[in-house]
Amino acid sequence: MSGNPSSPITDFSTATWFRRGVRAAFSLPLLMLVAAHVGFAGLAREAGLTLTQIVFATGIVWALPANVVLVGAIIGGAGLPAAAFAVALSSIRLTPMVVALVPEMRGSRTRTWVLYLLSHFVAVTSWVIAMQAIRGVPREMRTAWYAGLGGTLVLVNMIAVAVAFALAGDLPPLASAALLLLTPIYFLTSLWSSARERAGYVAMVLGLAFGPLFHLWTPGFDLLAAGLVGGFGAFGYHLASRRWGAT
Amino acid sequence: MTFFGNDAWWWPYLFILVAGWLATDVWRFLGVFIGGRVSEDSDAMVLVRTIATALVAAVIANLIVFPGGVLADTPMALRVGAAVAGFAAYLALRHSMLAGIIAAEAVLIAGMLIGQT
Numbered sequence: 001m002s003g004n005p006s007s008p009i010t011d012f013s014t015a016t017w018f019r020r021g022v023r024a025a026f027s028l029p030l031l032m033l034v035a036a037h038v039g040f041a042g043l044a045r046e047a048g049l050t051l052t053q054i055v056f057a058t059g060i061v062w063a064l065p066a067n068v069v070l071v072g073a074i075i076g077g078a079g080l081p082a083a084a085f086a087v088a089l090s091s092i093r094l095t096p097m098v099v100a101l102v103p104e105m106r107g108s109r110t111r112t113w114v115l116y117l118l119s120h121f122v123a124v125t126s127w128v129i130a131m132q133a134i135r136g137v138p139r140e141m142r143t144a145w146y147a148g149l150g151g152t153l154v155l156v157n158m159i160a161v162a163v164a165f166a167l168a169g170d171l172p173p174l175a176s177a178a179l180l181l182l183t184p185i186y187f188l189t190s191l192w193s194s195a196r197e198r199a200g201y202v203a204m205v206l207g208l209a210f211g212p213l214f215h216l217w218t219p220g221f222d223l224l225a226a227g228l229v230g231g232f233g234a235f236g237y238h239l240a241s242r243r244w245g246a247t
Numbered sequence: 248m249t250f251f252g253n254d255a256w257w258w259p260y261l262f263i264l265v266a267g268w269l270a271t272d273v274w275r276f277l278g279v280f281i282g283g284r285v286s287e288d289s290d291a292m293v294l295v296r297t298i299a300t301a302l303v304a305a306v307i308a309n310l311i312v313f314p315g316g317v318l319a320d321t322p323m324a325l326r327v328g329a330a331v332a333g334f335a336a337y338l339a340l341r342h343s344m345l346a347g348i349i350a351a352e353a354v355l356i357a358g359m360l361i362g363q364t
Binding site (some may be wrong): 028029032039042043048049050053056057060061062063065066067068070072073074077078079080081083084085087088090091092093094095096097098099100101102103106112115116119120122124173174176177178180181182183184185186187188189190191192193195196197199200202203204205206207208209210211212214215222223224226227228229230231232233234235238239 | 248249250251252259260262263264265266267268269270271272273274275276277278279281282283285286290292293294295296297298299300301302303304305306307308309310311312313314315316317318320321326329330333334337342344345347348351352355356359360
C-alpha cells in the first residue's frame with residue numbers, strides 16, 4: 001500500500017462499494033426477514049426471554065433457524081449441552097454455504113481474518129443476495145460490499161426484534177399464522193433463485209421431500225440426514241447428466 | 248444448567264453465547280477454513296452447494312409440514328396447498344418472490360376464514 005498513488009481512489013471506492021452493499025440489503029428479502037424476526041420476537045417473548053437477551057441472540061447467533069431451535073430448547077427446559085447440540089445440528093448447513101461463498105468473496109489482497117469476521121454474517125438471506133449479486137461486484141471490492149450488506153441486515157433485524165418485543169400486542173391468530181408462513185415461502189422462492197446449476201434444483205426438490213420424511217424417521221438428525229441424502233442424490237444427477245451430455 | 252436454572256444476570260447471556268453463538272459460528276469458521284482451499288467451479292463445490300441447498304430445503308419443508316404456534320392449528324393440506332400455490336405463482340410470474348408470497352398468503356388466509364365459518 002505504501003507509496004501507491006492510487007490508494008486514495010481505492011479507499012474511496014471501498015467506501016462506495018460498502019454503501020452499495022448497504023443499499024443491496026434494503027430489498028424484498030430484508031422485508032420478509034424482518035417479518036420472520038417479528039414472529040421470532042413473539043416466540044422468544046413467550047418463552048420468557050428479556051428484550052436485551054432476544055436482541056443479543058439475534059445479533060450474536062444470526063441464523064433464524066438456529067435462534068428458533070435455541071428458543072425451542074429453552075422452552076423445553078433443555079440443559080446447556082443439549083441446547084448447544086441441537087443448535088449445532090441445525091447450523092451445520094452454514095459450513096457448505098460459507099465454503100461456497102468464500103472463493104467468490106476472496107480478492108488477491110483479502111486477509112483471512114476479514115473472511116472469518118465476515119463469515120458471521122452468512123445466513124440464508126445474505127447468502128442468497130450475495131450468491132445472486134456478488135459476481136457484479138469487482139473482486140477487490142467484494143469484502144467491503146458484503147460487510148455493508150451483512151452488517152445492515154443484522155442491525156436492521158436487531159432493531160426490528162426490539163421494536164416487535166416492545167409492541168408485542170397479541171396478534172389475532174389469522175395475522176399470526178400469515179406471519180409464520182412468510183418464512184418458509186420466502187426461503188422456498190429465494191432458494192430456487194439462488195441455484196447455480198441444474199443440480200441445485202434437484203437438491204432442493206429432494207431436500208423438500210426428505211426433510212419431513214427424516215423428521216419422522218430420525219428426529220433430531222432430520223436436517224443433517226436430508227441434506228446429505230438430498231445433496232449426494234443431486235450430485236449424482238450432476239455427474240450423470242454431465243456424462244450423458246459429453247457423449 | 249437450564250436457561251432459567253441460574254439467577255445470575257450473566258447466565259442467560261452465557262447460555263446464548265455457548266448454545267447459540269458458539270454452536271453456530273464454529274460452522275461458519277470451519278467454512279472459511281475449508282473455503283480457502285477449494286476452487287468455486289470444482290465438483291467438490293457442486294456437492295457442497297447441493298448439500299447446503301438440500302438442508303435449507305429440508306428446513307423449509309419442516310416449517311410447512313411440522314409448524315409451530317398458531318400455524319400448527321391449521322390443516323396440513325391447507326399449508327401445503329398454500330406453499331404449492333405460492334411456488335406456482337412465483338414460477339409463473341417470472342420468478343417474482345412477491346407474487347409467490349401474495350399467492351401463498353391468500354390461499355392460507357382464505358382457507359382459515361372458510362374453516363372458521
